Amino acid sequence: MAEPTRTQARATEIRLRWLTLAACLAPLLVLTAVFGTRFGLWSAGFGLEVLTLKIGRILAFAGLAAALVAVLIAFKDMRRRGLYAAAALAVAGATVALFLIQGQRFAVPAASDVTTDAAEPPAFSRAVVAMRGGRGTSGPAPVACPGLIAVPRQVAPETAAAALEAAGFTVRGAAAFRADGSKEGFWFGLTHDAAIRIRPGRTDVRVAARGDMKIGDEACRLARAVVQGLAPAG
Known part of the structure; x- marks a missing residue:
């Protein structure tokens, strides 16, 4: 009688x-999507939009269902089986929560090219336009986004460069009356x-995504971070 019990x-x-x-499975797929994108195995669009946001989202909810089944199975002997159930539920719950948070963020209808001066937006330098494949003056015009306003003072180029660095940008150039920078995203390499x-009396900011992918209000968020770095302390 003992053998069947041990087998069960x-x-x-x-x-x-x-x-x-x-x-x-879902977090493992996301890591695969990230590393595949970073190593050039597939495009950022495939890695983010297909593998992560579509397939990964399905696997996340399937993983949560699997975790709940694990809890039910382990419930009769939580002392010996509870670790599996707890690990599965923690991973699946955190994964689904992150997908829901990112889903809300990506669903925000925000522009990918924003500025503090929509009537006369700042222009990118020639070096940055070259990095953008010539995209700097063509395409949809930059627009304003909520809470993004110009800094009502003339800042030094050094201050502008420091604000870019504080917002995570790599400074591409800083001279009299201007500064430029670019920021590559950590996960999928999406660049802004x-x-x-x-x-005199005013400093304006423009932030634009380099590609065509929609990633929520990231451009607005980065532009606000730059403006915050330009604002006087206190």
């Missing part, structure tokens, strides 16, 4: 392991370019 326990443990692995125009 072993089978239950194997099921719990598979359910725990199922709960980890920034231009700061300095005039």
Whole structure:
């Protein structure tokens, strides 16, 4: 009688392991999408939009279902099986929560080219325009975004460069009356370019995504960060 009981326990443990692995599939796929994109195996659009936001989202909810099944199976003997259930539920729950948060952020209907002066937006330098493949003066005009306003003072080029660096940009140039920078995203390498125009009594900012992918209000968020760095302390 003892052998069937031992066999059943072993089978239950194997099921719990598979359910725990199922709960980890979504984050594993996201990591694969990230590294594949960074190493040039596929485009950022495929890695982010297809592998992560479509397939990864499906696997995230499937993983949560698997975690709940693991909890039900482990409930009869939480002392010996509870670790599997807890791990599966923690990973799946955190993954689904992150997908929901990012989904809300990406759903925001925001522009990818924003500025503090929509009537006369700052222009990118020749070096940055070259990095953008010639995209700097063509395409949809930059627009304003909520809470983004010009700095009502003339800042020094050094201050503009420091504001770009504080917002995570790499400075591409800083001279009298202007500064430029670019920022490559950590996960999928999506790049934004920034231009700061300095005039007597006013400093304007422009941030534009380098590609055509829609990633929520990232351009507005970065532009606000640059403006915050330009504002006087206190």
